[in-house]
Amino acid sequence: MDLNAIYILIFAFAFDLIFGDPINMPHLIVAYGNGISFGEKTLNTGRYKFIKGALLVIILVSVSFVVPYFIIRELNRLNFQILAIVFSTLMLFYCLANKTLITEGLAVFNVLKNKGLEAGRKRLSWIVGRETNNLSAQQIRVATFETMSENLSDGVIAPLFYFLILGVPGAMAYKMINTFDSMIGYKNDKYIWFGKFAAKLDDIVNYIPARITAFLMLVVQFKLNGFSFVFKEGRKHSSPNAGYPEAALAYILDCRFGGPNYYHGKLVNKPFIGSRNREINHEEIKTVRAINYKVSILFCAVIIVLLLLF
Numbered sequence: 001m002d003l004n005a006i007y008i009l010i011f012a013f014a015f016d017l018i019f020g021d022p023i024n025m026p027h028l029i030v031a032y033g034n035g036i037s038f039g040e041k042t043l044n045t046g047r048y049k050f051i052k053g054a055l056l057v058i059i060l061v062s063v064s065f066v067v068p069y070f071i072i073r074e075l076n077r078l079n080f081q082i083l084a085i086v087f088s089t090l091m092l093f094y095c096l097a098n099k100t101l102i103t104e105g106l107a108v109f110n111v112l113k114n115k116g117l118e119a120g121r122k123r124l125s126w127i128v129g130r131e132t133n134n135l136s137a138q139q140i141r142v143a144t145f146e147t148m149s150e151n152l153s154d155g156v157i158a159p160l161f162y163f164l165i166l167g168v169p170g171a172m173a174y175k176m177i178n179t180f181d182s183m184i185g186y187k188n189d190k191y192i193w194f195g196k197f198a199a200k201l202d203d204i205v206n207y208i209p210a211r212i213t214a215f216l217m218l219v220v221q222f223k224l225n226g227f228s229f230v231f232k233e234g235r236k237h238s239s240p241n242a243g244y245p246e247a248a249l250a251y252i253l254d255c256r257f258g259g260p261n262y263y264h265g266k267l268v269n270k271p272f273i274g275s276r277n278r279e280i281n282h283e284e285i286k287t288v289r290a291i292n293y294k295v296s297i298l299f300c301a302v303i304i305v306l307l308l309l310f
Contacts, residue, residue, distance in 0.1 A: 004088075006304055008089045010304075016097070016099050019099065020099035028095070029175060029179055036184065043056055057201060060176055094175075108123045117137055121140065129263060134262075142257055142259075142280065145288055149213075150246060153206065153210045153212075154209075157295070161209045203241060217252065217291055223251060236271040246258070256272050
């Protein structure tokens, strides 16, 4: 058994539950973003954009794995195990985003309720890529729930999954891939070639975590008869992964997600996930918040059991 890994997981997860993203501290993901931005501005010109984008991804993802790997290995080799645990805990903490995700979702719902439609649209724009200027209150709530379900996979389950199989360096490499996708993984004129490798790699590394997330969402709500719905509706999404957590939440809430939205000035006709087009009420954010917490805690418990056994 690996007790150190268990300590790292427990403390990192607890810190995320308590603190979320630390506003007044340097953040790992900000450093990732700065590195990607510098590389993109330098390389996303002229010919061979796909090759240059792929090379940038390979280099930065490799660095994000190799550097923490050797730091942790050397600290342990020098018998600085406590320091290795502290460093590893901090890095894994930076890879998790459940508290912030839930806080942002609650903020959108509360602003919409207390300050009105325009304020709700503006607050939603902080956390989604779609245009929010003309969204209705129902569309704002749907967009928030879609984001909370999708990012439960990207922001919690996926980094924990790669922590389980590849340790802290694996979680950090995953976050680099995910940050790449969020910054350049778009099908617009600027990134269609330069960001294509990053987007495909993100699809690959999220394949298993997205499905684990959907499965756990059904488990924690005792909705095990929803698997056929999830696999039928989840595959409708343009993303090979995002549709599965969204479909699980749509099944749990018995509502409909998806539909047409504007992205970067263009109308994207996304298919609907679910069939019951009912009004989502304000109080349902509490249910979604509870689902996110329960799924995260359950997956941590599963990881601890696996670490104890193997």
